[in-house]
Amino acid sequence: MVEQATENRCVGGSIPPLGTIIMKMKYISLISLFFLISCDKKTENFFPIKKGIKWFYSIKIKSSYTGKENIKKLMILNVDSKNSKGVHQLSRLHSDGSFYKYNIDKKKKNVFRTSVILAFDEGLVEPIKKLVYPDFEFKEKQWKIKEQLFLVRGFQPPLLNVKPRSQFEMNYKIKERIKNYKANGKVYNDCLKVKGTGETSFIGDTRSGPIKVEIINTEWICVDVGLVKQIRQENTNASAFGNMQLSKHLVDFR
Numbered sequence: 001m002v003e004q005a006t007e008n009r010c011v012g013g014s015i016p017p018l019g020t021i022i023m024k025m026k027y028i029s030l031i032s033l034f035f036l037i038s039c040d041k042k043t044e045n046f047f048p049i050k051k052g053i054k055w056f057y058s059i060k061i062k063s064s065y066t067g068k069e070n071i072k073k074l075m076i077l078n079v080d081s082k083n084s085k086g087v088h089q090l091s092r093l094h095s096d097g098s099f100y101k102y103n104i105d106k107k108k109k110n111v112f113r114t115s116v117i118l119a120f121d122e123g124l125v126e127p128i129k130k131l132v133y134p135d136f137e138f139k140e141k142q143w144k145i146k147e148q149l150f151l152v153r154g155f156q157p158p159l160l161n162v163k164p165r166s167q168f169e170m171n172y173k174i175k176e177r178i179k180n181y182k183a184n185g186k187v188y189n190d191c192l193k194v195k196g197t198g199e200t201s202f203i204g205d206t207r208s209g210p211i212k213v214e215i216i217n218t219e220w221i222c223v224d225v226g227l228v229k230q231i232r233q234e235n236t237n238a239s240a241f242g243n244m245q246l247s248k249h250l251v252d253f254r
Helices: 002-010 018-041
Strands: 054-063 069-084 087-094 099-105 110-117 130-133 142-148 167-183 186-202 211-222 226-236 243-253
Touching (some): 130 142
Antiparallel strands (some): 054 069, 054 243, 087 099, 099 110, 142 167, 167 186, 211 226
């Protein structure tokens, strides 16, 4: 279109010197090249890496056994962000004291968790070093990730406060692409609804058989913001454990 506009301006006028034409052609070529490079580098950023940005979340954890809700607040901060040989190294600090490190590979376009320091004693059964997003642009429609149980706990003796940590494979799919998603009175642009499902089992009491757990995790992720909303369910077939649900909502993003 730049070339066509230049051609239209020359119609009916005098013929400029050859040097001027060559200079104009070089200038147009540079503009076209810059435009192509800019378009090629423009990617959807569902995993913001800018140093200093903060996410503020409200979290509710509900049990079908007790009927009660525990409400928590969480702040996540990008404390360090730097490039190293085509891989972006990112460190995130959670307000509970937990610390996570990631590598964002621009060539492979994936997000890999390299280390975790947790502020609580429960630890991780799932691999500390693991692929979090096989495609941070989410052009892949489905993928698998290793996870563990986080919500399930026992409510009856001798299973009171038993917290199974079974490892399992979650199957994720992009369920919907949303141009404008409204949450907490704000509108977010270019979002994805992602749903993951998985199953596992554990032995809560040697006197009984394995207890099955169905895991459903639904997330709403938006460009230049990341996670806006999450609903995670860990449902058991045992009355001593019941069903647990976590709902996580973005309150503020700076």
